[in-house]
Amino acid sequence: MNPNSRTIITDKDQILKIIKKRRNKRRFRVFHTKGIKCVQCGVEINKILFWTDPYGNQSVDFIHEFPDKSFVFMTVDHIYPLSLGGVRSIENEQPMCSKCNNLKGNQPQLLVEKDLTN
Numbered sequence: 001m002n003p004n005s006r007t008i009i010t011d012k013d014q015i016l017k018i019i020k021k022r023r024n025k026r027r028f029r030v031f032h033t034k035g036i037k038c039v040q041c042g043v044e045i046n047k048i049l050f051w052t053d054p055y056g057n058q059s060v061d062f063i064h065e066f067p068d069k070s071f072v073f074m075t076v077d078h079i080y081p082l083s084l085g086g087v088r089s090i091e092n093e094q095p096m097c098s099k100c101n102n103l104k105g106n107q108p109q110l111l112v113e114k115d116l117t118n
């Protein structure tokens with residue numbers, strides 16, 4: 001793999017700048033508007049990875065890396081799930097890590113908050 005095809009950004013100021021600069025793109029717009037923290041557990045983006053696949057397609061991953069080097073992806077969650085008729089608009093989108101998003105599944109937001117509160 002060509003090492004030049006990967007760019008890793010871990011500086012918070014730079015992460016925020018990149019997100020702001022590209023806010024016309026969907027995921028960047030959500031993180032720019034709603035913040036870079038998971039609305040559920042509070043982990044925040046501390047790593048952006050730009051990479052190019054073998055076919056030359058450019059991709060970007062938003063990541064929270066923990067001190068032990070494990071990580072979660074930061075995803076865009078639909079507050080009211082698309083599968084239940086939710087819409088793809090910024091009002092219905094929020095930042096959520098992949099772990100919380102998996103837990104949430106297809107339930108609307110309020111049910112999850114209840115489930116996670118002991």
Ligand SMILES: [Zn+2]
Pocket residue numbers: 038039040041042043096097098099100101
């Ligand atoms: Zn989370």
